[in-house]
Amino acid sequence: MDLLAQPLRTVEFLAVDTETNGLGGDGCEVTEVGAVLVGGGELHDRFASLCAVRAPLSRGVQRLTGITQAMVDEAPEAEIVLADLVAALEGRVLVAHNAAFDRRVLRQACERRGLVWPDPPAICTVALARRFAPLARQRRLVPLAESLGIEVTDRHRALADAETCGRVFCALLPRLAAHAPTVGDALALLKPARAARSRAAATDGGRHGARRRRAGARSELMEEPAGRETALDSLAGARELPDEPGVYIFRNAGGQPLYVGKSIALRTRVRSHFAASSDPSAWTAQAASVDYQQAASELGALVLENRLIKRLAPPGNVRLKHQDRFVYLRCRLDIAFPVLEVAPAPASGHAVSVGPLRGRAVAAELVEQLNSLFGLRHCGRKLPRRQWPSAYGQMGRCLSPCLGDLDPNLYRRRLDEALALFTGQGDGGAALLAHIDAETRAAAGAQRYERAAWLRRRRARLEQLLSRLDGVLGATHARPKLVRAPHPRDEGRGDLFWLVGGRVVDWCPSGPDDLAERTAAALRHWDPRRPTGHLPAGEVDEARIVAGWVATNAPPQLTLDPVPDSGRLAAFAA
Template identity: 60%
Template sequence: MPSGPTRTRVRIVHQSLLTQEFLVVDTETNGKAGDACELTEVGAVLVGGGELHDRWETLCAVHAPLSRGVQRLTGITQAMVDAAPAAETTLPELAELLEDRVLVAHSASFDVRVLRQAFDRAGLDWPDPPTLCTVAMARRLHPLARQRKLALLAGSLGIDVEVSHRALADAETCARVFCALFPKLCANAITVADAVALLRPARPRRARAGRTDGGATLQGVRRRAPAMGHLPDAPGVYVFRNEAGQPLYVGKSVSLRRRAAAHFAPSSTDGDWSARVESVDHVETRSELGALLEEQRLIGELLPPGNVRDKHRDRFVYLRCRFDIAFPVLEVAPEPAPGHAVNVGPLASRAGALELVEQLNSLFGLRHCGRSLPRRPHPSAYGQMGRCASPCLGDLDPNAYRRKLDEALALFTRRDTVGGVPASTHPLLRHVDEQMRRAAAAERYERAAWLRRRRARLEELLAALGEDVAAAHARPRLVLASHRGVRGWDAFWLVGGRVADHGPLDDVQDGVARTVRALRDTGPGTVPHLAPADVGRQRIAETWLRGRVVPTLELDPEPARRRIAAFLRAHGVPEPPADGVGAPDARRGAPAPPLSPRGRTAAR
């Protein structure tokens, strides 16, 4: 039979949440790490029945002097801790308060570690009560709160915070957060044990950064490399398969032979799939971008167990507007929005994109809140300043708001020209210039000066965000890409905000026909409806092209067939054979037959 604290803990965890008492605790320390960390103050609040009851607090003496930074942050001075009682005299009282109660804290692991260390130094037994963490409660029961620092979390729940970084004040704030989330906790758990299990952090197997094989290892397993003599030293995608022909891992490289062999080098990390490899297939491309798109397609089709979902590791983001709600908002996300939407980007800075959203919202009176429209009896702060049309009041015509939104988006979806040449000044800057002229004509000189300052900032912002801050569908184009040492081109048709077509380009006639077909399927100037499967391909293509100089033919306005043919000829694309029958497989870089889920690539 368990005895002492263990027996008490077993009894508590089987108690009902509705009848259990909770002690919400917060600690302050000297700010040092490890064994040098010392407790300076403890605050506790008794909670029962969803209400706050008794309060308790104490300062604790420390051995090492407090730093000036800690004194400024907490307001606890050296004189205060010098006059405080020793921990040996105050902690037994805290142990009595914890008896038969559940400990609650914000980032509870930190407070428990500090208290356990203080009890050990004082020669006291740690009562080891069941513990609940309000950070875990917020993550599980209040997921819309992105910021989980105590004051910010309390604000998201409508709780006022007046004092921070003092133990009792923070314990009271934490107790109010706990009470606000307590009904949701009771709806998902019956006993204390259920609540502890519900808030226990999940610990899935995590992959190392940069790896796409799942991160698992098989130590001591001999890896036998399959035959790879048929792999070329060219860009493309390779697929490792097991004895039954099932795909294990998909990878891409600008040198298929070297990259595939590197998985079986003595210095490479073991993967849980590498010991089962029996064969390798490949698809050859003529460019790195072609290999990237083919890799993304094959991973989606074959679902190999060795690949995990790719995470964006670059800085690019999109400014996007989705039209699936009555009052659409501008938002910033790492990838284009699927469905009926306008996507501006990719943009080179998330902070810059967020500032651009704020600038557009203020200039056009658009919503500053999220996609869920709150209902308010009074305008928000932006509405009171005249920078928001305040649809939250419930009396705004959606069509009037949509006209304002369309006016803002038009600055990124049209390509103005001057004398047949694209204008050098961004439409957004020209819009602000026109607003300045109107303000000056109306003798509103303060507004004109405000607009002049805003224009200067917008000019800096647009320059920092990238080459061409425009909607993805507003610049249809044909792009040619190749890799050093490879004959021929991969062609990419970026039309309608998506990769409408891509692949090796055989001859001029093939390129003209595919261009006409891409423009017919998705004409220039239309707002796209991006399928979810196209989102990843569009982002891969646009981010790869950023900063690279490649042959490009603009397709808006739609060029004549002879102009398309002239562009292709100028970059060495061959004419079709006179008899109409070619032998493209004889050229290096010709496309390999498509891979099936189980079969191998046919002989070339």
């Protein structure tokens, strides 16, 4: 049976990753190959081997990959390893992250050693994520895996990256199989549209010819606007759309969702898709009906849109349109000697996330300052082992757990001291400055004048940094609160959102009769003595959207710790 005609759910895949010597062209050599057999949505057999190389490895490549010259000197010849990989690919689909690179490297290596490259069908997990994980703002392997709730413990080695790639593929395989029943359908679905457009432009007189073609298509649309207006009028449900905030869903004749969008004026936005001045989308010709879910605010529409896109996975939504520019200072507590880091989204699982903060460079410098103040690690999550302290350790700005002789409890006390500044009820920035003032007085009292002067310089710089960060510098889970998102045109209406532990635990149109009961239910699992930062991976994107909207629009907010009485709740909702 032709491999392209086989159903996706029955075919076997081989997730492959390669490490190279970092050179391009004819100088590129494979240093390691890793492969994982994937079948039935699970990982099975593993295969990995180093490869001997002819040219010496650079120091940079050895530091990045951890593959030393001595390791490849003792490795088997590349043709032996490649022959085993070629045999494993027989009758299987190759899966790789940035598959074009791995295919090119493997094909060149096979040709160089007289082996026949089988040229198997290949699925790229970057293209897969672009299609079915549009909310993943970074599509590098590790950030993408973490956005899907996949724990990554090792990287930059072939087998570890192949396993991560296989897990990413398994996470997205159900969505792919829902839209592409066979291997051939999957390849056609994931084929980049950019290549098709560039080929069309090349056969139409190059850049100027393409411009003339677009201008001609635009004039045709302007000459015949009635056709698209007629298509809009024929849509079932189009006339019932209100000019209110909410989410609209286009469906085909079989009722399958084609596209999900949000707007603060549903009727106007839906009509704009069929206006003569708009570029026609591939799904508009298939649209047979449109339905909607109404909200009372822009934030309500954003939350609805995000939830429906994740639940329905419509093909017209390649990625979510609204992307904020906020970042988070976060610390994952499930790794040894946790580190502070800057990321575009709050962390899932057992973690503390501070933000949202506007400005990655400012947030990164704030992390650097905190690390030096409290002696925390400046390296990444993977703890390197050293025989001597790093530069920060030699300057007294790091406790140097990399030496292997540090008490984890001491490090954790320092970390908890730093995080406690942001998990309280006040402004974390003010608490940080107050902490430095207390340390400065203590150093001066102990006649440690050099440290006191160093702390004063740190404080002056931190004041500048904090003045450039928007909003209150606090952990996302530290303050349960009730947020009132107003209606865009009617000040007396809106949505109420209960945010607890960084999550939207409840929301409804403003003015309900059971405010006190809803608040009690929202805070049922909230312990003010031990606020936790547990956030499910599937709700990270929603937390980012809500926090970014709140930071941008500064809506009215009511702190729920301590719990306000029913009179104050009613006054706030009104």
